[in-house]
Amino acid sequence: MKIRNFINSFSTGRNVLLGIFILAIFISLGMARKNMQTTKYVDILQKKKDSTASKEAFAKVYKVLMHPRCLNCHPKGDIPLQGDDSHVHSMKPRRGKDGKGLYAMKCANCHQDTNTPGLHSPPGNPEWHLPPADMKMVFEGRSSSELAKQLVNKSKNGNKSIEELIEHADDTLVKAGWNPAEGLALPPLSHKEFKDAWITWLENGAYTPD
Numbered sequence: 001m002k003i004r005n006f007i008n009s010f011s012t013g014r015n016v017l018l019g020i021f022i023l024a025i026f027i028s029l030g031m032a033r034k035n036m037q038t039t040k041y042v043d044i045l046q047k048k049k050d051s052t053a054s055k056e057a058f059a060k061v062y063k064v065l066m067h068p069r070c071l072n073c074h075p076k077g078d079i080p081l082q083g084d085d086s087h088v089h090s091m092k093p094r095r096g097k098d099g100k101g102l103y104a105m106k107c108a109n110c111h112q113d114t115n116t117p118g119l120h121s122p123p124g125n126p127e128w129h130l131p132p133a134d135m136k137m138v139f140e141g142r143s144s145s146e147l148a149k150q151l152v153n154k155s156k157n158g159n160k161s162i163e164e165l166i167e168h169a170d171d172t173l174v175k176a177g178w179n180p181a182e183g184l185a186l187p188p189l190s191h192k193e194f195k196d197a198w199i200t201w202l203e204n205g206a207y208t209p210d
């Protein structure tokens with residue numbers, strides 16, 4: 001009996017050891033992954049900051065943000081704006097909780113996946129909508145310093161980190177600004193110039209203009 005007990009306890013002991021060993025491998029794999037992510041983030045944060053370059057870049061960014069191709073979807077009210085004079089959208093479609101319209105006036109009813117040809121036709125994009133009611137991301141009426149602070153404030157920008165903001169330069173609705181409906185003006189910078197300025201502003205500390 002005693003010998004059998006001894007053998008039993010030995011083999012359970014071995015299983016426990018094996019278990020601990022496997023667990024250790026998983027934990028260290030997990031830690032290595034986390035370290036890699038942190039390093040990437042720290043790279044951006046520890047890059048040498050140039051406050052002058054940052055502010056100069058934001059002056060360019062601001063011109064684009066306040067352009068009708070961007071501003072019309074970032075209104076202070078709950079109705080989008082239209083055209084190069086940013087007038088209130090005809091038929092007044094409302095934001096709704098998710099930004100996609102209310103009741104029968106869903107944005108996607110009129111805004112198709114691609115631009116509808118012809119003057120005064122709706123521009124198209126599969127994602128066409130306003131920011132949601134609980135995170136309106138208003139650009140209209142913001143001074144450049146107000147907007148600079150707002151854009152990096154996680155409680156106002158949709159909880160975006162600096163990295164996520166950088167990625168947002170290639171967002172489909174941002175790019176839609178450079179694919180306007182017929183007869184509408186393009187933003188004052190090319191998409192590439194905008195993206196360069198946006199990244200320069202953010203990577204150099206996202207300084208607020210004076």
Ligand code: HEC
Nearest residue numbers: 065069070073128129130131137151157158173174176177
């Ligand atoms: C069709 C409407 C639409 C257009 C046009 C549009 N946006 Fe947006 N924008 C949105 C929506 C919706 C969100 C929220 C999406 C999210 O949080 O992922 C958003 C979010 C953003 C954000 C991140 C939130 C913040 O405040 O930091 C930025 C920056 C932004 N847009 C910039 C632009 C720029 C620049 C243009 C023009 C080149 C533009 N947008 C054009 C609808 C639009």
Ligand code: HEC
Nearest residue numbers: 072080082083093094101105106107110120121122129130
């Ligand atoms: C009943 C149809 C209809 C609905 C619903 C609708 N739109 Fe439009 N939208 C249009 C038309 C048509 C135009 C182009 C008008 C023009 O250029 O004169 C337009 C233009 C716009 C523009 C201006 C684009 C620019 O570059 O200036 C924005 C922004 C816009 N719509 C956002 C929205 C959003 C957001 C919703 C949903 C909340 C929505 N629309 C719902 C028909 C509609």
